[in-house]
Amino acid sequence: MFEIIGNRKIDEIVSNYRHNMILTCDDKRKIWKEVAKTEAKFNLSSMAIKASILRSWVDLISRINLAVDNTLFYISLNENGCLMIDPRIFTKFRVSDKKDYIKNEKELYIFIQFMAEKFYEDFVLLNSIFKDSYFNEGIRQGLLFWYLKYRILSEKNSTNYNIHILKFLDIIFRNKLFIILYFISLLPYSIRKYFVNRYFIR
Structure with a gap:
């Protein structure tokens, strides 16, 4: 601990x-x-x-x-x-606020988006390696979390970062956080930007 x-x-x-x-x-x-x-x-x-x-x-x-x-x-x-x-x-x-060491809000946004993208890539890899494991559920949760966070942060969603969301509905509807992130990810970017500035850029 x-x-x-x-x-x-x-x-x-x-x-x-x-x-x-x-x-x-x-x-x-x-x-x-x-x-x-x-x-x-x-x-x-x-x-x-x-x-x-x-x-x-x-x-x-x-x-x-x-x-x-x-x-x-x-x-x-x-x-x-x-x-x-x-x-x-x-x-x-x-643990400090990211604003403590990245003063420029634009740079902070790029940094957070970069982190979400790289974590998502990591969990895609982990999911492929441990896809038949008994603990794969935990990996799928991580993959979905970073995927949704990346989609929320991205003004233009790249086709390189798409998953079959129907395969993750069992996870989404068992967790309030995933339900919230999922529905935010469906909003137009102009609306998503409010949530990004309110909850992600800090």
């Missing part, structure tokens, strides 16, 4: 960060739902993975743009061996 320091609230960064010790050396799919509720996939600075495992996945890791935390998390779920998620605080995580 990590402690948030900075000027933003904890619930803006993580969702359900309180949990007990999780330890298994058996079939990880049995505790997948419990693991998915933690923020382990977000906490790269506190991850410890065997070097031999990392070397065997170096090709995938080298192709990842930004979602390294997520990638190592899903690699660890895919591999044999024991998995432990420790709730004790190990690191501090500073």
Whole structure:
């Protein structure tokens, strides 16, 4: 676990960060739902993975743009061996408004759009690699989130970044956030821009 320091609230960064010790050396799919509720996939600075495992996945890791935390998390779920998620605080995580280090609003917008695009590309790759895994649902959620965020931010939606949204309806309608993002993504850009300035540019 990590402690948030900075000027933003904890619930803006993580969702359900309180949990007990999780330890298994058996079939990880049995505790997948419990693991998915933690923020382990977000906490790269506190991850410890065997070097031999990392070397065997170096090709995938080298192709990842930004979602390294997520990638190592899903690699660890895919591999044999024991998995432990420790709730004790190990690191501090500073969170600041993006405006603190990018003063120009246009540059900030481009930066946020770039991040959404690269995370989306990463989750497309992860989805192709782990498409038959028991934890693929988590990857599909990440893919859909970054896809919708990219669509909302994009004035002109590129044909290179389209998914068959019908395949994700099961995820969308189980989560209020996805429902909101989905309907915002359908709006004309002139209207979407209000939500971008209100909720994304900060």
